[in-house]
Amino acid sequence: MTTATASIQTPVDPHHLGRAGGGGDETPGSGAGGPAPKKIVVAYGFWIFLLSDIIMFAALFAAYAVLKNATAGGPITNELFSRTTVAIETVLLLLSTFACGLAAKAAEAGKRRLAQIGLLVTATLGVAFLVLEIIEFAELIGKGAGPDRSAFLSAFFALVGCHGLHVAVGLLWAGTMIAQFKAKGFRADIMRRFACFNLFWHALDIIWVAIFTVVYLLGTLP
Amino acid sequence: MSKTPIQSHSHGDAAPGDEQSDILAGISGYVIGLVLAAGLTATSFWVASTNMLWEPGVPIGLCVLAIAQMGVxxxxxxxxxxxxxNTNNVLALAFGLLIVFLVIAGSLWIMANLNANMMPMESLTNLSMQH
Structure with missing residues (x-):
């Protein structure tokens, strides 16, 4: 009887996800299996939050694109941005994302020291990124190109500043994770929190890709 | 009803960021991602600074490279x-991308239209001079 059922089910449910099994299905997240594991639900919820965050950035990008030429007689993009700084910032953030991924793998393997070192590298690279950005902002404001100079500069500081703010929050979160690994170990809830941090940090790098292309590279074309 | 041995999946969904493989395979995935992303970034910066390419095509090329890197x-x-x-995650992403597209393309379209229909600055000043 069992083999007969299996042979009937195979074409209906080729990946064995249990979605087509009907009432007798014991897979969590479908049929009689009850709700999906908390790990799945939490990460999915955080993914929805990240997408809403990306939509907020889309609004800031739209504002920047619309106001790019509204310089009110002030400095234009080509006079303000340095490609060298942006290249360094990009490399820092990319390596930081990579280190974060490795820390996640170390945590999965239950290696606490490695996970903490990975997170420390992640955070250090993040701090370096943030310092470079703050220096850049300070230079701009010192040159009289602060957010109050023109609509273009307001949009620029809103967009890039919002990303910087996210990085700062992420750094705080990374520090918290390092401390919680020490204080609480690899408990299920800590691992879920860490998975969310991982998603957050990777998403920030995706937004940075858009920023360095749209703001800095397109803004410094001859 | 006993489970057939082929049913190795213990659950039916994957969380975003989730990966069902061993540690080494996971790390090699990150390394491939890093190499691809670094390559695309380097290409972006090269495309923006070189004189070898047809200039009007450069902005479009940069956008394509950026989208490719986001995909990576x-x-x-x-x-x-x-x-x-991964169906749930992809569906959420698709909906997010739809909203992002509507917000950006819609804003650009409406604002460009408003600018095009705006009365030129000179005629505005002329109007005020007549009073």
Whole structure:
């Protein structure tokens, strides 16, 4: 009887996800299996939050694109941005994302020291990124190109500043994770929190890709 | 009803960022992602600074490279794949992308239209001079 059922089910449910099994299905997240594991639900919820965050950035990008030429007689993009700084910032953030991924793998393997070192590298690279950005902002404001100079500069500081703010929050979160690994170990809830941090940090790098292309590279074309 | 041995999946969904493989394979995935992302970034900076390319095509090329790199990040770092257990995540992403597209394209379209229909500055000043 069992083999007969299996042979009937195979074409209906080729990946064995249990979605087509009907009432007798014991897979969590479908049929009689009850709700999906908390790990799945939490990460999915955080993914929805990240997408809403990306939509907020889309609004800031739209504002920047619309106001790019509204310089009110002030400095234009080509006079303000340095490609060298942006290249360094990009490399820092990319390596930081990579280190974060490795820390996640170390945590999965239950290696606490490695996970903490990975997170420390992640955070250090993040701090370096943030310092470079703050220096850049300070230079701009010192040159009289602060957010109050023109609509273009307001949009620029809103967009890039919002990303910087996210990085700062992420750094705080990374520090918290390092401390919680020490204080609480690899408990299920800590691992879920860490998975969310991982998603957050990777998403920030995706937004940075858009920023360095749209703001800095397109803004410094001859 | 006993489970057949082929049913190795213990659950039906994958979380974003989730990966069902061993540690070494996971790390190699991150390394591939890093190499691809670094290559695309380097290409972006090269495209923006070189004189070898046809200039009007450069902005479009940069946008394509950026979108490609975002795709690399999504697949290799966030592990959003086309796998059958990833349907929910992909659907949420697709909806998010739809909203992003509407917000950006809609804003640009409406504002360009408003600018095009705006009365030129000179005629505005002329109007005020007549009073």
């Amino acid at each position: 990040h999504l697949v290799f770092f966030l592990h959003i794949t086309t796998g059958p257990d």
